[in-house]
Amino acid sequence: MAEALLHTVSKIGSTLAEETTKAVIAKLSEKVKNLKELPEKVEEIGNEFKAMSNVIKQFSTPSLTNELVKDWIGEVRELAHRVEDVMDKYSYHALKLEEENALKKFFSKAYYVTVFSEIAEEIIQIERKIENVVKRRDRWLQLPQLISNPLADIERKKPQGCFQEVLQDDLVGIEHNRRQLTEWLYSDKQGRTVITVSGMGGLGKTTLVANVYEREKINFTAHALIVVSKTYDVVEMLRKMLRKIGYPEQSELTDMDAHELKVKIKDRLSDGKCLVVLDDVWNREAYTQIADVFQNLQSCSIIITTRQEHVSTLAQPRHQLKLKPLECNDAFNLFCRKAFYNRMECKCPQDLEKLAKNIVDRCQGLPLAIVTIGGMLSSLPTTDYVWNETYKQLRCELANNDNVSAILNLSYHDTPGDLRNCFLYCGLFPEDHLLSSESLVRLWAAEGFAVQKEQSTAEEVAEGYLRELIQRNMLEVVENDELGRVSTCKMHDLVRDLALSIFKDEKFGSANDFSSISNMDKHVCRLSSCGWKEKAAVKVKFSRLRTLVALGITASSPQLLSPIFSESNYLTVLELQDSEITEVPPSIGNLFNLRYIGLQRTRVKSLPESIGRLSNLLTLDIKKTKIVKLPRGIVRLKKLSEARI
Template sequence: MAEAVTSVLEKLAAVLLEKVREVQAVRGQIEQVQKELRLIQALLKDVDSKCNRNNVVTEWLNQISEIANRIATVIDTFQVMIEENRAESSNWFVRNINRSVKRNYKTYKLGLHVELENIIEELNRLYQRRTDLRIEDLGALDDVDDPEPSDDVDDPEVVGLEDDQAKIIELLLDRSISRRTVLSIVGTGGLGKTTLVQKVYKSDKLEGQFDCRAWQSISQTYNLNDLLREILYSVKPHMEKKNSPVKDRDLPVKLKSFLRGKRYLIILDDVWDINLWGQLKMTLPDMYNASRVIITTRSLDVAKAADCNTKPYMPHYLSDAEGLALLFRNAFQQHVQPENYPHLLDVAKRLTKKCGGLPLALVVLGGILTRRERNYTAWNTLDETIDWHDKDGKQCSQVLARSYEDLPQYLKDCFLYFACFPEDYKISVWRVTRMWIAEGFVPKDGAGTIEDRAEKLLQELVERCLIQVTKKSWNGYCKYCSMHDLLRDLAIRKAMDENFFTVFSKKKRC
């Protein structure tokens, strides 16, 4: 970590050596960034010399890493703009381009001042937080694993899943079955399998029951070595922090060696490949100590291939009452009693019934209703304008399509842009909002800086239940996000229909 900060300091020093007017305009800010970074660099050297870290310290270090990358990006961009601004040519066409570049530079320079000020404030805040987090006394801190999913994410909706959660926990803790068992959670997309397993994974009832745990999202495309490495680093985080990367050929042996004798819980979320378990099982030893593996999948064949002796668990579709509660919770963005809104109850029941008990459809439909007037006419119009009987008979598809059509154009572009990221990719909010700005998706008018407006656009997509927050910063801001694979499929289809981008892939979703 200290090396990363050192590298950034070297970049800053190189910029300050430039004797050009562009640097003089921001010299004071760059020197202030240097000053703050040197304080943090000295602190990092002390942190690296002590082995005990907890989740909070690890998160603090991650924030340092992110801001170091952010500074490096700002400086690289600044140096490019300097070179382009100084470019001269006798060619008429190139001179016109250069004039355009200079105009762009002036615009960029205004943003640069703001960005550097934000960086200075962030560095100062991170340094001041050292006392609150006891970073200066790491020897007293215990090391605690922080497996996925992150605990600082808001609890997902679990309407109607409470019984399922209790039954799965009971199966996991049943020591009468001593062999390593694979419990498969099987169901259609949007049924809430991942949400259910997240609640199980974070349940207090599992505290202290397993020696180590790991959570991995798989999806259709995966690399076995990368998967083994992620599991190894999840159950043994010090190996990633202190050593050079484990070589591919050593991964199976090291993972098996570490897990031998330990009672473990491994979650494999969204498995598509029927051969995955056959490739993975030899690295997960069966010591007859009631270790457990959970797989979520849409395929019953995948479940049977993983463990033919354990009956797959199939979450139930929501009842009308459960669906109604979930719809109102998402439409009102808070816990409310449907009975308290008698003028909406009849149309809400019709909307709920047509979703077929599929949680994702109800959540997204609730997101659409957040932007509608809370009266019968507005909700009934939505009911009448959705084609509930699409040709494929998929009750969720028209709800998702309508959620896209309901977006203003500037939000449509932002939504489609998420489909550029790989499936199950952990998307940095800071990065994607800056990409939107670069693409010109963020309206130029409005209150606050353009960065503030971009973050408000993302928040609106979250409120519409089109984007999921997967990690928040310590102060409550959205840090990482993701897109449900059904919504990603919708975004890809819409993007291709509208020539927003083109997808080249040898694999197609089933």
């Protein structure tokens, strides 16, 4: 939460430092009551937010579960959003006034007097609200049961160097299971072999199977690894499979139904051996609905990972692998590889060995818990005091949560402020969604979570954040590029569950199915609503919306988005990848705050000329669209650093 306040403080500072802002204040201060005092008032608001940020940092993780604390933090975040809205509104009108003045255009002084009078009045209202929030803090948040965080001011170490130096697969204690899986792949010479790998969340099913897949896929003429998840679409699964096995006419896929896709897949698989992994399957139908694709093939191996016992029975008993927690030695070795990755042979210091083993015991052999707590401790000083305090906090967390949840909570609350927004942002994307590192970096920069520091650009700072989230196991690497750098990553579903729970407590945003959009808070600032199937436009007015993530919209009408464009004046990020939309409404040109437009793999054929009015646009992602020509007005976008085509 503290990082949201610091982000707001940063925006306040940058807004007031703009020459345009200073000029407007000078020009209208005689006409607008309270405008002359605005910089001083806003600076004071910034100081209050800094103080609130420091208060929040001092709360220990057990205190953050206190309802009074959670309510107060939610109230403060809402205040931060409101200040951000006012600052954006101020910047917009200041810029418009300056442009009209520079072009010697006619402009209505009465109009601008009204606008800036309203802004000045809003600032006064925010001042009063801050006073009330501070009073509530002093009245209720000094209770003795609220424990302070002794590690709040400990400096965290950041991972250095290239991605590949900290992205080694932590494959400890799986050699026997790997050999067993590999043997099953080649045990039946002909026909179809179904193999299931089952066990509770956090046991490393995906890690094991992905490792076997990467090692063995070269021996198969066709191969595909597909993440299924709880909510799946059969047609989309078939499309993914066809893409993975190398269907040359990718553009045709969006027009094919399930039957046509199956015919194409059978044709591609008919001439040789194939290996297919279906990861994170929650019900038997996810496989049985596509099983006919694999009938009568010469040789086909299918590996299914699942948490569900009834799904594991899709395989014969002799091809069912049930994962168990790691043995003590393997668990400790895995922990040391994460916690001491930068020490010789990843060796635990002797004076910390007993404490380290106590921490590992609390993980109960679950790899996800082990690598998460190990990644967190790798950023802390290796001193007896720091590790003891961490262990105490872990024991407090375990009193309220199961082992994995307790460790994930502790890791999140230990994360430095500037990383938390970046982590939470990933939760806006659907479960098991593959996150492009390139897109993440640009999204975080567009949102203002990563800002320029000294000689580093905002995107270079964001790349550092990505490294650190991966080192802490808050994100998992899925794929590296030819240079060994991370190209795609994802959130473990248990980690995403944590992010979604924090969304609610801290009013960060909302991630729901489209069917529930009408019941959402109209003041939501970040909205993820993927898989829109209805053709009707959204009727809810989201006046404070800053981010819209709407992947896989199945309706093509541009009118679907028009209400959001007309009502959400502060929209900063618009991410619509993998959607059926064919047009972008011209009203997009009114979104003065828009910094990121993501249209990757949509059917959009052209962009409206009005896009040339988006003076704050940083990234335009039109990769794999049907756009062949950009509008002339694009040359006016001075801030546009990347048009991905």
